[in-house]
Amino acid sequence: MYQPLHLKYRPQILSEVIGQQHIVDTLTNAQALHKIAPAYLFAGPKGTGKTSTARILAKSLNCQSTQEPTTQPCGECNSCKGITASSSLDVTELDAASNSGVETIRELISTTQFAPVEGKFKIFIIDECHALSNQSWQALLKTIENPPRHVVFVFCTTEVNKVPETIVSRCQKFDFRRVKLDEVINYLAIVAKSENINISLVAIKAIAKASKGHLRDSLKLLDQASLLNTEEIDPIDPNWIWELSGTIPEYELLTIIENIIRGEIKGNLGILQDWVELGKQPITIHAILVSFLKDLLVCKTYPDGKHLTQLEEDTWSELITISQSWSISQIQSAITLLMSRQNMMRDEAAHLWLSATLIELVPPAPVENTQPWQNWKNQSCAQIWAAEQLPHLTQNEISDLWEKVAPINGKKAPAWVKAINSLKAEVKKA
């Protein structure tokens, strides 16, 4: 039977949880010391292991292979199997997003007084708990403050700021983090190997970057990519990953920057058009551009700072070359310009705004053959200019000169500039 990777690879014991070492250590110690809290709060970004860890905790508490809570649940007993299959009589999982009403919670609370059936604890895992109604929290508060000895609550949430402070302060709180890029890469490489997925390291890195530390997302992407690669002869190409994930490859971002520097507006509008046709949202493109320009700024100010970005080695060395054609203040104004358009990216005409911004990012070409007389309004402007060119001359000498210079083709200004310039050349020679 086909099982999606993110379900097949759900961690079953604490040591299989990736990138949450602080949580794994604390929970392991607590179990070794038999210090079980009546209520836990697992907070953090989506797909980082909250529900998985809650289930592992439930297994650890109820595994029938030992008398006491264990860090090594067997995975084989009725209780462990029941928890994996979500059918354990002692473990209740509630999705608060779809059951937020107080009636459900009252019912749940009324069952806390009964002893567990096969395990040592009755465990309530409340997922998306931030969705519970105020009344529901009120109803829960008393039970959490004074719970029966055999009851453990595990509240999971991606939005801990919406959980009432009175509840947070009564729970043991664990903060799940986004998993670090290196850890995601290592993990995906292991999964790909054991699944015989033919994928290059570059493509794995692309997946890891695109999923931004959400491990579930990264496994889903790997899954999708492996389904695309039915030929299995060539390894999965990173370009597919960019397409699947809706992000933008770094070499295209480099091209955008190069085009800005070269003033190739048309090229950039073409790239933007392609992205939009591939279904990339202007708001995403905008965010990616800003982030890339920030990386360029890091590169310009701190050429050893690659580790401060998530860029590929190749991209970084190209950025170093590119950054030589741009001053820090130019990069900063490009970022400022983009940021000032952020709100417009939610607009219906976002694509248009983004095109306009890409055009504006190109610095105006220098005006060719600028002549000094372009801004002169009258004779005294011409004389002031001459005084700047030849500071050793007095006002009177300049006035005399002016009288002597004959117009060329009826125009005096070009003749004046020619005369002053040749005088200047003579002064230099002397």
Ligand SMILES: Nc1ncnc2c1ncn2[C@@H]1O[C@H](COP(=O)(O)OP(=O)(O)OP(=O)(O)O)[C@@H](O)[C@H]1O
């Ligand atoms: N820290 C992790 N270690 C190993 N696998 C993980 C981890 N986090 C997520 N996963 C993978 O992602 C899947 C989903 O994880 P889980 O349900 O625990 O995330 P969650 O934090 O509860 O997310 P959500 O907030 O969306 O409910 C797991 O089955 C597993 O394959």
Ligand SMILES: [Mg+2]
């Ligand atoms: Mg969850």
Ligand SMILES: [Zn+2]
């Ligand atoms: Zn067991």
